Amino acid sequence: MADEKGRGSTGLSRRKFITGVGTVVGAGVAMPSATLLKPAPAEAAPVALGPGAVSLTLNVNGKDVTVQVEPRETLAEVLRNHLDLTGTKIACDRGGCGACTVMLDGKTVYSCMTLAVDAVGKKVVTVEGLGEDHPVIQAFVKHDALQCGYCTPGFVVSGAALVARKKNPTLEDVKEAICGNVCRCGTYMGIFAALREAGGGA
Ligand code: FES
Ligand code: FES
Incomplete structure (x- = not known):
């Protein structure tokens, strides 16, 4: 009042x-x-690239590499066909399986759905860049989390991104992290156990 x-x-x-x-x-x-x-700010004029090969410098697994590629080429194609990094697999080639998963600035992407030109200026990490001693790779071996192995690099990269951002992941965290990866051999139980252990959550 x-x-x-x-x-x-x-x-x-x-x-x-x-x-x-x-x-x-x-x-x-x-x-x-x-x-x-x-x-x-004035809008930058669009730069037309191609259709012939252009020179691109990519940062892959900590090293700058320069490649001559056509702008239509995907990151997966460039990794495999130009840089001989064949750990990254191409299975569906249309964003449906996750076999081609790599990290771009720490985030997982489908490299079959990413143009190599769009990776310029970013840090690309492939399964080779993790190294054999990476806890996720060691846990996959320990838990026998693979069969044919074709999907495995994609699962390993998704798992490595998970354990880098989250300590002690729960089963739900693991499922969410690998929800974009498919294993036709059905090795999910081993993958769940491996990722929970690698993250310190098991
Ligand atoms: S190969 Fe890229 S998602 Fe299947
Ligand atoms: S281990 Fe064969 S597709 Fe996953």
């Missing part, structure tokens, strides 16, 4: 309250106006 000087139960007078609100609103209005007055 306000007293005769316009003070509420907080002791704040109506005049002080209105003055305070005016300051905040004024500040709030000034910032967008200043932003609006800034000229919009």
Whole structure:
């Protein structure tokens, strides 16, 4: 309830309250106006590449490599056909199985659905880049988490990304991390156990 000087139960007078609100609103209005007055940055003109081969420098497993590739070539094709990194598999070649999974700046991507030109300036990590001593690879061996092995590099890369970002993953975390990978041999129980152990969660 306000007293005769316009003070509420907080002791704040109506005049002080209105003055305070005016300051905040004024500040709030000034910032967008200043932003609006800034000229919009000029849009960069699109660069046309191809159809012939162009020179690209990619950072793969910590090393810069320069390749001559056609701009239509996918990252999976460039890794396998130009850089001899055949650990990355191409199975469906249309984003449906995860055999081609690699990391791009720490995030898993389907390399069959990524153009090599779009990997320029980013860090590509393939299964070869993890190294044989990687805990996920060691756990796959221990838990016999493969049969034909064709899907395995993709699962290993997805698992390595999981254990890098999450300690002690739960079974649900593991399932979510590999939900974009398919194993036709049905080795899921071994993969679950391997990834939980590699992340310290088992
Ligand atoms: S080969 Fe890329 S998702 Fe199947
Ligand atoms: S081990 Fe054969 S497809 Fe997974």
